[in-house]
Amino acid sequence: MALKELQVMVVEDHGFQRRIAVRLLAELGVDKVLEGADGLHALEVLRQQAAPPDVVLVDLDMPGMDGIECIGHIAQERLARAVVVVSALDPALLNTVQTMARAYGLRVLGSVEKPLTRDKLEAALNRFDQHSGEEPDDAVAEFGVEALTEALRNGEITAWFQPQVEFANGKVIGVEALARWERADGSLVRPNHFVPMMEREGLANALTDRMLDEACKWKQRWDHGGHRLKLSVNVSAMALADPSAADRYQAIVESHDIEPEEVILEITESSVMSDAARGLGLLARLRLKGFGLSIDDFGTGYSSLAQLAQIPFTELKIDQGFVFGAHAQPRKRAVVEASLDLARKLGLTTVAEGVESIEDWQMLAELGCDIAQGYLIGRPVPGSELQAVMNRWRRPVH
Numbered sequence: 001m002a003l004k005e006l007q008v009m010v011v012e013d014h015g016f017q018r019r020i021a022v023r024l025l026a027e028l029g030v031d032k033v034l035e036g037a038d039g040l041h042a043l044e045v046l047r048q049q050a051a052p053p054d055v056v057l058v059d060l061d062m063p064g065m066d067g068i069e070c071i072g073h074i075a076q077e078r079l080a081r082a083v084v085v086v087s088a089l090d091p092a093l094l095n096t097v098q099t100m101a102r103a104y105g106l107r108v109l110g111s112v113e114k115p116l117t118r119d120k121l122e123a124a125l126n127r128f129d130q131h132s133g134e135e136p137d138d139a140v141a142e143f144g145v146e147a148l149t150e151a152l153r154n155g156e157i158t159a160w161f162q163p164q165v166e167f168a169n170g171k172v173i174g175v176e177a178l179a180r181w182e183r184a185d186g187s188l189v190r191p192n193h194f195v196p197m198m199e200r201e202g203l204a205n206a207l208t209d210r211m212l213d214e215a216c217k218w219k220q221r222w223d224h225g226g227h228r229l230k231l232s233v234n235v236s237a238m239a240l241a242d243p244s245a246a247d248r249y250q251a252i253v254e255s256h257d258i259e260p261e262e263v264i265l266e267i268t269e270s271s272v273m274s275d276a277a278r279g280l281g282l283l284a285r286l287r288l289k290g291f292g293l294s295i296d297d298f299g300t301g302y303s304s305l306a307q308l309a310q311i312p313f314t315e316l317k318i319d320q321g322f323v324f325g326a327h328a329q330p331r332k333r334a335v336v337e338a339s340l341d342l343a344r345k346l347g348l349t350t351v352a353e354g355v356e357s358i359e360d361w362q363m364l365a366e367l368g369c370d371i372a373q374g375y376l377i378g379r380p381v382p383g384s385e386l387q388a389v390m391n392r393w394r395r396p397v398h
Helices: 015-027 039-047 067-077 091-103 118-132 145-153 191-200 204-224 237-241 245-254 269-274 276-288 305-310 330-346 358-367 383-394
Strands: 007-011 032-036 055-059 082-087 107-113 157-166 172-182 230-234 263-268 292-298 315-318 349-352
Touching (some): 007 015, 007 039, 015 032, 015 118, 032 039, 055 118, 067 091, 091 107, 107 118, 157 204, 172 191, 172 204, 204 237, 204 383, 237 263, 237 276, 245 263, 330 349, 330 358
Parallel strands (some): 007 055, 172 230, 292 315, 315 349
């Protein structure tokens, strides 16, 4: 989407600063602009719109309702598609606000430090197209357990794939399988909308089996086509309490003539640490069978390093919340650097999620990260489109 097609709202209590922002937007060709004189006024204007604007620029330090509270309302009421945080405050505070907004499910294009300039604004708005390039987030429609069960049974919940590349040579060496619900009406539901319900209703094990089976089918096709790719599949926390899971996963992969050594099972840090004692036996059996084990979203849980050292992981994935923009944010960079150092000492392969800029790529390469995953390389796509994504990465247009 070109910048001139965007609809943008500016929320700024200082009239002069607000006019400067509007003028800079006009210079960039953005003429569909809404204005909010403070948080309350912005919410009032947003609630009157027939459709949410694409981007809201929010100043944090405003009287009355500040920008932090305003962003919370925007996220919970889905009053905008994305937000940019604008402030002259401490970068650590800006990072906290961005993390809060993402936790609410609101897309955050980044933060812009005051004073606003045309270049800063253009860089932030250009990220809208990068983020929206994944797949349309249609689906906040309500649905029940019955619809979800039927979708799983009918094959509507399917695997999409995002490529992973080595920092050393840029070669695509693997893919992560990601669940998507392709509804009969053509809309697409992302996993954050339906996986929590599946876990509550005892359907998560069936989902894991489905994703592993479908991903292996695609891997078999890619192998026959000359592309031997490692396969990463997310495993539900519920599987840690299922003693039959190890044998079942082995049977699934071997039914497609794939060795367990070519499959990495991703388990979130929080799920492992919530019931480490029960899960240790299963994790040990999976490693014994040859599966790789990845600790996913590392750094977002509250685990002890002693427990981490006792679990037989082979890979550590650094959460995208730490990776995105880390080149320009010292605190994020410090977390990434410490995670990479820990992984090296434990002998783990490292994967950085959320790599979206060349600057972050260069920083991670300098710090010695092994593998990159993110929109810079390619968006998640159906298996039939993976080859095209790999070709674009090998021959980038820029």
